Amino acid sequence: MHEEDRQLVRTLIAGDAAAFRNFFDDYFPRLFRFIVRRVNGDEESARDIVQSALIRAVRKLDTYRGEAGLFTWLCQITRRELADHVAKSVRRETYMRRLVDLEDDPESRATLESIPACGEAEPEAVRQREDLSALVHTALDYLPNQYARVLEMKYLEDLSVEAIAETMGVTAIAVQSLLARARVAFRDVGETLLPSLGGFT
């Protein structure tokens, strides 16, 4: 059970404005990236799809039970919106083929779903394995937000463990533990998305 996600949903249902800000700021960018890759970078379409998906999600928040991570749940809704969008699109055949790829990749799905709060498999990334940046970004989006955040602070912002601890409001030991778990989770995703290259490392 994803108790942290359930708690966030409970506070959203209660009308907590801060919870809404956290929810939106955390999930919107990840869902937007999730979709924009699938519509060939068409940001207007991605905006429409993610907006429709999030509106649908807030209407049915009370159906979220926490069996899957919240991101996974949102991805499912967003994927249905994408399917609706594709059905209306002249490019239907191309996109549907990609969606089928997603459903036909059980190994990717199993690995990704085994990660806490992880999303669905990534057809674009699987199809474009040579695009390492896209894959790394995809992998980070799949991770729980605090995993991705700590990895970016450590390796992109070059912050010390102590500085990260101060930023996150936790102890340095907790940051080290979080970093260790984040590295393992990141490598798990990397090996799934890039098996022929032995993962990211």
Next chain:
Amino acid sequence: MERRKDEAPTDDLAQVIRRAGRRPAPAPEIQAAVRAAVEREWTGQVSRRARRTTILLRIAAALAAVAVGVSWHALRPGATADPVAVGTFVAARGSVHIAPVAGRDWVVAGSRLDAGSSIETGPSGYVLLTVARVAMRVGPGSLIDLERAGHVRLVRGRIYADSGSPSAPARALVIDTAFGLVTHLGTQFQVRVGPAAMSVSVRDGKVLVSRADGRAFTIARGQGLRVSSDGGVNRLDVTPYGTDWAWVSEFSPSFPIDGRPLSAFLSWYARETGLTLVLPDPGIRAELDRTILSGNVIGLSPAQALAAVMATTRFEYDMNTPGELRIEIRATGGAT
């Protein structure tokens, strides 16, 4: 030698993350537009749930009241709900009605305004308040509801918002109107709502106007937008000064001049009026910084304050060029 996954050096992992760089972020305009649309839906859902809960509570309360002889009024939802502070009252002038006011029957500067409060101004009424750390002015003939933190419904009338310098931290403020949502992206703008149209004018920074049909418009400095009740949307060119903004200066917070340099006062005046401060002689800047003011201008309008302050200095001002406040050293006379 093969290494275990959890023993792999972190250098490789660091390298791959660094090579990939930052994850691309959605454009702020897109993010703001989607946020406004989703927040509107979420707010509606929360309100509908609250109404359902209220009805159930009232039924339960009425039954309990009958059973134990307790007054219904003691059990109404408002009697037990914890109020949420969403704003702060600063000052008012003229005919003004504010209700309810947290914890007392009157308001003073600094009084807390809770979610659910409404402010109504008559033909001569002005109100200054802060919401989401944004300074707001409510003009005559207005009705606003402070629905929740950072969310103000402008039913009719006019609102001016100023979040301070452009470098100030972003504020989450949304003005909700029947014609669409106006999302504050910084820093000075006004919204007017009438029976047939809404107009938005931006003095500095930019705002995002989102329509219920999903269309969104970014309005930047010197631009405006008029949205009609028939759905028509027109972009406008606006000046950051002049008659459209005159009401903003009718009732404004006083600038505390005592002990402050003249340059700070002039910068405040220029910001209040939308004018550009022009110093033809670059050397004047240092002199303005060195000129320290004393006393106060409480109760004076910005124009009155400018006249009063400048009369005590060796500088003179000229506003004959539209949009400019020119400062020069007076030929003769002056003090301080």
